[in-house]
Amino acid sequence: MGKGGPPVSAEQSSLPHRVALISLHTSPLAQAGGGDAGGMNVYVAQTARRLADRGVQVEIFTRATGSDQPPVVHWHPGVLVRHVVAGPFEGLDKIDLPGQLCSFTAGVLRAEAAREPGHYDLVHSHYWLSGQVGYLAKDRWAVPLVHSAHTLAKVKNAALADGDRPEPFGRVVGEEQVVVEADRLVANTATEARELIELYGADPARVDVVAPGVDTDVFRPGDRSRARARLGLPADARLIVFAGRIQPLKAPDVLVRALGELHRRSPDDRWRLVVVGGVSGSVTTSPDSLRELAAAEGVADRLEFRPPVAPELLAEYFRAADVVGVPSHNESFGLVALEAQAVGTPVVAAARGGLTVAVRDDESGLLLPGHDARDWADALGRICRDAALRERLSAGAVRQAAAFSWEHTVEKLLDTYRRAIADAAAARHPGRSVPAGTGERVGSR
Structure with missing residues (x-):
C-alpha cells in the first residue's frame, strides 16, 4: 500500500505521452466553494497543469453546464478542457447525473474516435461517476485506468451529519465496480487506502497513496x-x-x-x-x-x-x-x-x-x-x-x-501512471519489458 509493486525501472521511466482526465460532474474551470465545486476542482486543475509542464499532454473531459461554453478550451499549454454535452445545462443535481452517463460516455468516446488509434496512453478518472465512464473508455481504447475516488459513499454514510441524506445504493455499487475495473487506485491518505481495501475489497498491491499539495506561491504568509x-x-x-x-x-x-x-x-x-x-x-x-x-x-x-x-x-x-x-x-x-x-x-x-x-x-x-x-x-x-x-x-x-507540494503530488502520480502502463504492457506481452509511454496497449481496437 503506497508502494504498489516493484520499483519502476529506468527502462520504464519515460513519461506517458497523453492522458485523458475525466471529471464529469465538476470542471477545473469552475469556482471552488459553491455548488459541486470544491477540493476536487483544485486537485484536477493543479495536477493537470503540472503534468503538462512535465511534457504530458492532458485532455480533461467534463460535462457542459452552459450553452455559452466552447466545446474545447485551450486552458494551459498542454491542457485541453473538453465540455461534453450531456443532459440539460442547468437544473441538474449531482444525484441526477447517473442518468446522463450514457450520453456523456458517448461524447468522450466520440472525441477519441476522431483521433488516430492509440491517441491516449492512460485514463485517470476522478470520482465514481467519472470512474464509470473511465472503465468503459479503458476497454474501448485498450489503455489502463487510474482512478481517484476523492470521497467514498460507505465512509460518508457512516458519518452523516444531522439532516444530511445518505449516499444512494447505486453509488455504492458503482464505486465497487470501479474498484474492480481500475488498474490502479490513488488514495489521498493511508486511511483512505485502508478504506478502499477493507470496505471495497481493493487489492492492496494496486493502491497508491498520493497526498494532495498546496500552492505556496498563492497561499503564503502575509500581513x-x-x-x-x-x-x-x-x-x-x-x-x-x-x-x-x-x-x-x-x-x-x-x-x-x-x-x-x-x-x-x-x-x-x-x-x-x-x-x-x-x-x-x-x-x-x-x-x-x-x-x-x-x-x-x-x-x-x-x-x-x-x-x-x-x-x-x-x-x-x-x-x-x-x-x-x-x-x-x-x-x-x-x-x-x-x-x-x-x-x-x-x-x-x-x-x-x-x-x-x-x-x-x-x-x-x-x-x-x-x-x-x-x-x-x-x-x-x-x-x-x-x-x-x-x-x-x-x-x-x-x-x-x-511538507506538501503539488510538484511532489505529480511526481507520485507519474510513478503510478508509469506502473499502470508497464503492468498493462506486461499483461499484453508476458515476459517482455515494455517502456511506459510507447503506445503499447493491453488490447486492440
Missing part, C-alpha cells in the same frame, strides 16, 4: 491587518473563518453554535465568523438556516457570508483570520486546512479522515474528536486569546504546509 483592511473586516475582531461549500457534511453550523458559546462567555469580545462559500447539497444547511441558528444563539450580527472567491482572494481571508475552522464530518483530505496553514493561520479541525493528516494536533492547529459546541468554543477561544499559542501554531502551520 493580517492589511488583509483585513482589503476585505473590509474589523481590525480588532476575534475573527474565525470558514471556507467551503455550505452543506451538512462541512458542518458550518458547528461554528455558529461555537460562536454563540463564545459570545455568552465573553460578550465584550468582538467575535466574528465569516463564511466564505456557496450552497451545495441538501438545503437543510443554507445561509438562511445558519442565520436563523445565529439569531437563536444571539450572534446574528456577528455572522457574515461572503461568496466563493478565487484562490488569491481566499488566501487573503485566511491571512485575515485568527483561526480557520474546519468542522467537517468527513474529508478525504481537507485542502482548505492545508491552504490556511500555508499562510500561517492555525486551524481547528475535526479529527476525521484526511484532516488528521493535513493538521498536526498542537503543532499546526488543534484536532477535536467530536462536534460539541463547547469544545469548539474552547479551542477557538484559546487560539484567539492566547497570542503565544497562536504564534507557535502559526509557525508550525507553515512548516506543516511546506
Whole structure:
C-alpha cells in the first residue's frame, strides 16, 4: 500500500505521452466553494497543469453546464478542457447525473474516435461517476485506468451529519465496480487506502497513496491587518473563518453554535465568523438556516457570508483570520486546512479522515474528536486569546504546509501512471519489458 509493486525501472521511466482526465460532474474551470465545486476542482486543475509542464499532454473531459461554453478550451499549454454535452445545462443535481452517463460516455468516446488509434496512453478518472465512464473508455481504447475516488459513499454514510441524506445504493455499487475495473487506485491518505481495501475489497498491491499539495506561491504568509483592511473586516475582531461549500457534511453550523458559546462567555469580545462559500447539497444547511441558528444563539450580527472567491482572494481571508475552522464530518483530505496553514493561520479541525493528516494536533492547529459546541468554543477561544499559542501554531502551520507540494503530488502520480502502463504492457506481452509511454496497449481496437 503506497508502494504498489516493484520499483519502476529506468527502462520504464519515460513519461506517458497523453492522458485523458475525466471529471464529469465538476470542471477545473469552475469556482471552488459553491455548488459541486470544491477540493476536487483544485486537485484536477493543479495536477493537470503540472503534468503538462512535465511534457504530458492532458485532455480533461467534463460535462457542459452552459450553452455559452466552447466545446474545447485551450486552458494551459498542454491542457485541453473538453465540455461534453450531456443532459440539460442547468437544473441538474449531482444525484441526477447517473442518468446522463450514457450520453456523456458517448461524447468522450466520440472525441477519441476522431483521433488516430492509440491517441491516449492512460485514463485517470476522478470520482465514481467519472470512474464509470473511465472503465468503459479503458476497454474501448485498450489503455489502463487510474482512478481517484476523492470521497467514498460507505465512509460518508457512516458519518452523516444531522439532516444530511445518505449516499444512494447505486453509488455504492458503482464505486465497487470501479474498484474492480481500475488498474490502479490513488488514495489521498493511508486511511483512505485502508478504506478502499477493507470496505471495497481493493487489492492492496494496486493502491497508491498520493497526498494532495498546496500552492505556496498563492497561499503564503502575509500581513493580517492589511488583509483585513482589503476585505473590509474589523481590525480588532476575534475573527474565525470558514471556507467551503455550505452543506451538512462541512458542518458550518458547528461554528455558529461555537460562536454563540463564545459570545455568552465573553460578550465584550468582538467575535466574528465569516463564511466564505456557496450552497451545495441538501438545503437543510443554507445561509438562511445558519442565520436563523445565529439569531437563536444571539450572534446574528456577528455572522457574515461572503461568496466563493478565487484562490488569491481566499488566501487573503485566511491571512485575515485568527483561526480557520474546519468542522467537517468527513474529508478525504481537507485542502482548505492545508491552504490556511500555508499562510500561517492555525486551524481547528475535526479529527476525521484526511484532516488528521493535513493538521498536526498542537503543532499546526488543534484536532477535536467530536462536534460539541463547547469544545469548539474552547479551542477557538484559546487560539484567539492566547497570542503565544497562536504564534507557535502559526509557525508550525507553515512548516506543516511546506511538507506538501503539488510538484511532489505529480511526481507520485507519474510513478503510478508509469506502473499502470508497464503492468498493462506486461499483461499484453508476458515476459517482455515494455517502456511506459510507447503506445503499447493491453488490447486492440
